[in-house]
Amino acid sequence: MDPQTAATLLPLLGWALHGSVLTRRLASARRDPxxxxHTRAGWTARAEHCIHRHxxxxxxxxxxxxxxxxxxxxGHAAGDAALIATAHRLSSWCGRHGTAGRLGGDEFVTAIRDLDAVxxxxxxxxxxxxxxxxGTALPLAASVxxxxxxxxxxxxxxxxxxxADAAMYAAKGRSRRGSRPAR
Structure with missing residues (x-):
């Protein structure tokens, strides 16, 4: 390769690599590790799109x-296992009908295109x-x-x-096993 071509391609290669690294960092920042x-930021963008189109x-x-x-x-490792199991169950339930996210702690959220379809x-x-x-069965319960x-x-x-938050607290107050649409 001649020096002039190399001098032209080298900065382009650097910018392409830099762009790739930034894209991966942004994607990982929008996913709960x-x-x-999705994190709140990643989920919010998808949820906004969902509720405005459906x-x-x-x-x-x-x-x-x-x-x-x-x-x-x-222990915290067991708590992590509970969070991972909950995330998997919520994500599986949403499937292609919506998008799920973790707001933080033990709070999760989903936007569904059509509640009647699930x-x-x-x-x-x-x-x-x-x-x-x-080796231990950890009991899980959630309010929705x-x-x-x-x-x-x-x-x-x-x-x-x-x-949804108000409805979740109402469900939590009624029982530890329920969900109720907001009025």
Missing amino acids: LTGL PRAAVLLVDLDHFKTLNDTH DLDALTTALHQPTNYD GVCRVAELPVPALTDALAA
Whole structure:
């Protein structure tokens, strides 16, 4: 290769490599390193797209019940196993109908294109199945809050999250095994 071609290609190669590294860093910053789900930032972009394109969309907020007790009793590695199991179950349930994310701690979220196309009872059942950790069956339970975006005065993600949060706390207050649409 002649020196002039090398002098032209070398900076281009450097910029291409730099762009690739930045792209990977951005992608990893939008994924939770423990569960592999989208972080709040990564999920929000997808959820906004979902609720604006699909009039029957819904937002679900999931909070693990008794997570602190599980963590304190069995250790943080067991707590991590519970978070990973929950993430897998939520992601599997969403499938191609929506997108799941981890907001932080033991709080998860999903945006579904059409709540009527999925089985909410199946999600609740899955979230209440024990998970195995180090030969021990860890009991899991979760409260689920649901907001049908079409029932909001203005279909805004922040309002949908607030309504799903209120419904989740109402479900948590009624029992440790339930979900209820926001009104």
